[in-house]
Amino acid sequence: MTDFKTLIEADKGQAARTIQILDVTIFEDWLKEQPDSIRNIVKAYKFVANPESYLILPVTSGKGKDKDSEQGDFTVVAGVNNHKRLDPWALAKLGGKLPEGKYRLADASAKDALFGWLIPQHEFDQYKELPDRQGPSVLLVKDEIGKVDEAVRQAEATALVRDMVNTPAADMGPDKLEDIAEKLSEAHGADLKVTRGDTLEKNFPMIHGVGKAAMRDHAPRLIELKWGKADAPKIAIVGKGVTFDSGGLSMKSPAGMLIMKKDMGGAAHAIALAKLIMEAKLPVQLHLLVPAVENSVDGHALRPGDILQSRKGLTVEIGNTDAEGRLVLGDALTLAGEEEPELIIDFATLTGAARVALGPDLPAMFCSDEDMAAGLLDSGNQQDDPLWRMPLWSRYEYRLNSPVADTNNVAVGSFAGCITAALFLKKFVPDDIPWAHFDTYAWRPASKAGRPKGGEALGLRASWDYLKARYCK
Known part of the structure; x- marks a missing residue:
C-alpha cells in the first residue's frame, strides 16, 4: 500500500516548485503579467487554463528562482474549475x-483537494514488473495541515477498495475476504466471528445455497466484525462479497464474466467504510457483515426453480441463479436488523439495470x-462522490410474486430491474430501521485524472462524510 502520509508535508519554507492555480476567469489577467518568453510558451502549447490541464514553465523571476532552482528550475501553472475553492479532484x-x-x-x-493529490500516486502493480519508478510528488501545506489525516484515511480506504476489486478472483476468494477482515479487527481491537461452510445451512440458508457449489475450494462464509463502546448508537454496514460470479447454472456469457472478479466490490466498500469508522474512532457501535461466496457450478449448484428458505422465514423461488447477490444480502440484512441498529447501509454490485439507467x-x-x-x-455532492436516488x-x-413461494428472486420481464432488486432486499430489512442500499458498479471502464481504469470506490466517501456529519456533532 502506498504510504500516503509521506506525500504531504508541513510547509516550513523548504525549497519547492510553485504551482500557480488558474481558472478561465483570471487566466488572461495572469497571462498579461508574464514576460514575453512565458507568453510565447503558453500560446505555443495552447494552454488556456481549462480544468485538469497544466503546463510546466521555466523559472524567470528572480524572486522565486533561488528556492525553485534547487528543485529543477521550473514552475507549474494548472487549470481548475474554480481557483477560489478547489474541489476534491482539482x-x-x-x-x-x-x-x-x-x-x-x-x-x-x-484543504479540499488533498485527497486528489494523494490518490493518483497509488497504482495497482502487484502482478507486473515495473521499471524504476520516480519518487513521490510531495505537497507542502500550511493552514491545511490539520486536514491531512482525514485525506490520508480517505486515500487509504479508496486504495483498499481499488486493490481488492482489481485482484483476480483466484487470489480474492472468500478466505481472502476473511483474512482482510481479521487483520482489520486485530488492528482495531474488534471482535470477529465467521460462520463457514455447511454450518451456514441452518441459520443462513440463502448464503449457503448460493455458495455450496464452490464448497470444496472456496467455502462460503458470513464474516461479522463488531467494534465500539456498548453505550454508543448501533450501525450496520453490509457488503455483497461474491468473489466471482459465473452466473451459476444461469451462466453468463464469456464477455459477461470478464470482469466478474469485481462482484465482491460491495464487500470492499463495506470493509473500507468500516476501516474509516474505526480509524477515526467514530462514536458508534459498528456491525460489519460480509456474506462471502463464489457463485460457481457443480452438481450441488442452485437450480432455476429451486426454493430456498431464508433466515427471515420467507421462502424464495429461484427464477435466475445469476441474481445471487440479493440472496446472500437477504440473510445478512436479516441478521443486521435483528440487532436493532440505528441505521443500515449496504453496498452491492447488484444489477446491470442500474448501469443502464x-x-x-x-x-x-x-x-x-x-x-x-x-x-x-448532500455528502455525495460535497465530496464530489455523487449518488443518484432511485425510488x-x-x-x-x-x-x-411467485405461485409456489413467498417471493421470487427476480421480477417477471426486464423492466425496472434495479428497483425490483432493491424491493427484494427491502423484504429483509425491518420497516422501522432507516436503510440505504447502494447499487454501485465498483469499476471504472475508462480512465480519468486520478481514477485509472479498473476497480473504483463509488459512494464510499459520500457515505463516510454522511456518517461523520451524523455522529460527530
Whole structure:
C-alpha cells in the first residue's frame, strides 16, 4: 500500500516548485503579467487554463528562482474549475503526473483537494514488473495541515477498495475476504466471528445455497466484525462479497464474466467504510457483515426453480441463479436488523439495470428514510462522490410474486430491474430501521485524472462524510 502520509508535508519554507492555480476567469489577467518568453510558451502549447490541464514553465523571476532552482528550475501553472475553492479532484492530474519533488500552491488553499493529490500516486502493480519508478510528488501545506489525516484515511480506504476489486478472483476468494477482515479487527481491537461452510445451512440458508457449489475450494462464509463502546448508537454496514460470479447454472456469457472478479466490490466498500469508522474512532457501535461466496457450478449448484428458505422465514423461488447477490444480502440484512441498529447501509454490485439507467459513475441509491437520503445526497455532492436516488416504488412489488413461494428472486420481464432488486432486499430489512442500499458498479471502464481504469470506490466517501456529519456533532 502506498504510504500516503509521506506525500504531504508541513510547509516550513523548504525549497519547492510553485504551482500557480488558474481558472478561465483570471487566466488572461495572469497571462498579461508574464514576460514575453512565458507568453510565447503558453500560446505555443495552447494552454488556456481549462480544468485538469497544466503546463510546466521555466523559472524567470528572480524572486522565486533561488528556492525553485534547487528543485529543477521550473514552475507549474494548472487549470481548475474554480481557483477560489478547489474541489476534491482539482489536483488529481498534478498528483499523478508531475515529476518527483516538492511543490507548494501559490495563492490557493489545498484543504479540499488533498485527497486528489494523494490518490493518483497509488497504482495497482502487484502482478507486473515495473521499471524504476520516480519518487513521490510531495505537497507542502500550511493552514491545511490539520486536514491531512482525514485525506490520508480517505486515500487509504479508496486504495483498499481499488486493490481488492482489481485482484483476480483466484487470489480474492472468500478466505481472502476473511483474512482482510481479521487483520482489520486485530488492528482495531474488534471482535470477529465467521460462520463457514455447511454450518451456514441452518441459520443462513440463502448464503449457503448460493455458495455450496464452490464448497470444496472456496467455502462460503458470513464474516461479522463488531467494534465500539456498548453505550454508543448501533450501525450496520453490509457488503455483497461474491468473489466471482459465473452466473451459476444461469451462466453468463464469456464477455459477461470478464470482469466478474469485481462482484465482491460491495464487500470492499463495506470493509473500507468500516476501516474509516474505526480509524477515526467514530462514536458508534459498528456491525460489519460480509456474506462471502463464489457463485460457481457443480452438481450441488442452485437450480432455476429451486426454493430456498431464508433466515427471515420467507421462502424464495429461484427464477435466475445469476441474481445471487440479493440472496446472500437477504440473510445478512436479516441478521443486521435483528440487532436493532440505528441505521443500515449496504453496498452491492447488484444489477446491470442500474448501469443502464445511470452509467458507471453514478451509484443508484435507494433509501427508506427521507432525512437519511437527503444527508447522503448532500455528502455525495460535497465530496464530489455523487449518488443518484432511485425510488423504492412499492407498486412494482407484484413483479416479484411467485405461485409456489413467498417471493421470487427476480421480477417477471426486464423492466425496472434495479428497483425490483432493491424491493427484494427491502423484504429483509425491518420497516422501522432507516436503510440505504447502494447499487454501485465498483469499476471504472475508462480512465480519468486520478481514477485509472479498473476497480473504483463509488459512494464510499459520500457515505463516510454522511456518517461523520451524523455522529460527530
